Amino acid sequence: MKDSVLALYRSAVTMGEEWGPGPARVTAPCLVFWGTLDPAWRVESGEKPPASLGAPEAMRLDCDHWPLLQEPAAVTAAIETHWQSQAGPVG
Incomplete structure (x- = not known):
């Protein structure tokens, strides 16, 4: 069953196309x-x-x-670094 589902996923040549142009409208810095x-x-x-x-x-x-569950320390560190790099002046 696992192999069948995996083959099905991999056969979807337009995987992600259902999101359309939505991601292109995101203006916030992303990870x-x-x-x-x-x-x-x-x-x-x-x-x-x-x-x-x-x-x-x-x-x-x-x-x-x-990744969020399997490498939480790495993900947390990356998010903190990202937030710090995007933070403007305080006050």
């Missing part, structure tokens, strides 16, 4: 996290989402489909 071991979405697939969001690139983590 994208990508698990390099994700069996459903190959790491090469991680190049399009950051580009459509204006993010520099996907942060590649040594995990599968759940």
